[in-house]
Each structure stands twice: as structure tokens, then as C-alpha cells.
Amino acid sequence: MAERKPVTSDEGEPNPPSLGQVYPAIARWASGYGWVEFGIEGPDRPFVRALDEGGMVWEGEGKYETLDKALRAMEAGLTEFMREQGFDTTSSSDQRSTQRPQKSASKTQ
Numbered sequence: 001m002a003e004r005k006p007v008t009s010d011e012g013e014p015n016p017p018s019l020g021q022v023y024p025a026i027a028r029w030a031s032g033y034g035w036v037e038f039g040i041e042g043p044d045r046p047f048v049r050a051l052d053e054g055g056m057v058w059e060g061e062g063k064y065e066t067l068d069k070a071l072r073a074m075e076a077g078l079t080e081f082m083r084e085q086g087f088d089t090t091s092s093s094d095q096r097s098t099q100r101p102q103k104s105a106s107k108t109q
Contacts, residue, residue: 023071024075025075025078025079026050026074026075028082029082033052033082034050034051034052034053034057035050035051036048036049036050036051036074037050037051038074043062046059046060046062047060047061047062047063047064047070048060048070048071048073048074049074050074050077050078057078057081058074058077058078058081060073060074060077
């Protein structure tokens with residue numbers, strides 16, 4: 001069996017997987033439904049969050065050991081949110097529906 005060589009950039013270095021390959025729900029969300037934010041904004045703000053024009057749809061913990069762990073948590077949270085809201089999570093962003101399902105009422109504390 002022939003050894004597969006990694007795809008390389010023009011400089012000859014291997015190309016890393018795309019964001020959509022590693023985190024498909026995050027890529028899909030940011031490509032057509034809303035946006036994501038990550039970073040330190042203050043001691044009482046989550047490190048990662050996903051929003052749309054209506055506000056926050058998912059927020060993570062205040063601190064993660066690594067950025068990858070934060071993005072994995074966001075991937076899981078957005079996957080669950082989109083499934084609960086009726087988004088077709090099996091199709092790519094190029095095949096998404098033009099009509100967006102309504103969000104359910106958010107919980108109050």
C-alpha cells in the first residue's frame with residue numbers, strides 16, 4: 001500500500017485541517033446564523049460564547065485549560081442548540097435552509 005502524503009501549502013508545509021472539518025457546527029453557525037466570540041473580557045464573562053441578532057444562544061465556562069477545550073465545548077453546545085431549534089445539522093452551510101427556525105424562549109433565572 002502506498003504511503004499517503006499530506007496536502008501541502010505553496011511553501012511545502014502540511015496544511016492543517018480547516019475549521020469546518022474540525023468544528024463543523026461552529027463554522028456553520030458563523031457562516032450564516034450568527035457569530036462566535038472568545039477571549040478574556042473580564043472575570044464575570046464567559047471565555048467563549050455564540051450569539052445571533054437576538055442575543056446569546058450559548059455561553060461557555062469562564063476558564064478553560066486550552067483554547068481547543070473551549071472550542072470543543074462550543075462545538076458540542078452549538079450542535080445541541082441547533083438540533084433543539086430544528087436546524088438541519090446534517091447539511092453543509094452551502095445547503096442550509098433560507099428560512100431560519102424560531103428560537104424557543106430563553107430561561108430566566
